[in-house]
Amino acid sequence: MNKLHGNIAIDGPAGAGKSTAARLLAQKLGYLYIDSGAMYRALTWKALHQGIDLADERQLVALAEATTIRLENTAAGTVKVYCDNEEITAAIRQETVSHHVSTVARVPGVRRRLVELQRQMAASNRVVMDGRDIGTNVLPEAPYKFFLTASLEERARRRYQELIASGRPVDLETIKEEIRRRDAQDSQREVDPLQPAPDAVIIDTTNMKVEEVVAKLLELIQAHHGVNTPAGEPS
Structure with missing residues (x-):
């Protein structure tokens, strides 16, 4: 049986479940998981931490070019995020970062720099990468x-439960409006x-x-690859 080879691109809006599904899929396939959104969050965290004016695109691009961002897959299946060798895994999930990340991510020079890093990470051709432009721009040959x-209501509910579980007091309607705003900015x-991407398979979760999402992804990948590996076993 041929071993699966080739990168896997997973895109979608906030709260669609792509990060969790991508991480679990990578574990099952023995692939490296790359959370591209965490990289934009890391840069946003650093910009806020340094008091940089987020309206100043030149400063943001210079910051991106001078910043080292590293993702580390752990044995437990989680991903640690490092910015200039400082672990900021929890810090990048703060509300202030979530609120401003789209502003930073839409700067062309920032995107160019981070896409360059993402492509370097994917050079092995054995990565699962999730984000918002992976199939269309970062890895178009995947x-x-x-x-x-997923519906806006369901995506907001998921994010609400995630934040409540982490001990943060949040309001469901506020989260829904935040996701709606980010959808508009990103699209x-x-x-x-x-x-x-024109050739992407769209899955409503x-x-x-x-x-179920991971099982569906495995089924589609294996069908495309021409193998009949039972779900949960690497091909």
Whole structure:
């Protein structure tokens, strides 16, 4: 049986479940998981930490070019995020970062720099990378491309439960409005807008558990690869 080879691109809006599904899929396949969104969050965290004016694109691009961002997959299946060798895994999930990350991510020079890093990480051809422009821009040659989506209400509910579980007091309607705003920013930006690649398989996860999503992804990948590996076993 031929061993699976080729990068896997998973895109979609906030709260669609792409990060969790991508991480679990990578574990099952023995692939490296790359959370591209965490890289934009890391740079946003650093910009806020240094008091940089987020309206100053030149400063943001200079910051991106001078910043080292590293992702580390752990044995436990989690991903640690390092910015200039400082671990900031929890810090990048702060509300202030979530609120401003789209502003930083839409700067062309920032995107160019981080896309360059992402492509270097994917050079092995054995990565699962999730984000908003992976199939369309970062890894357009990836043989496996997916676009995960879900209703706004369901995406807000998931994010609400995630934040409550982490001990943060949040309001569901506030989260819904934040996701709606980010959807608009990501889909309407001039550079690499959020949209499915022409050859991506679109999966609506509204009524699916994450295990079902991963099983569906495996099924589609294996069908494309021409193998009949049982779900959960590496091909």
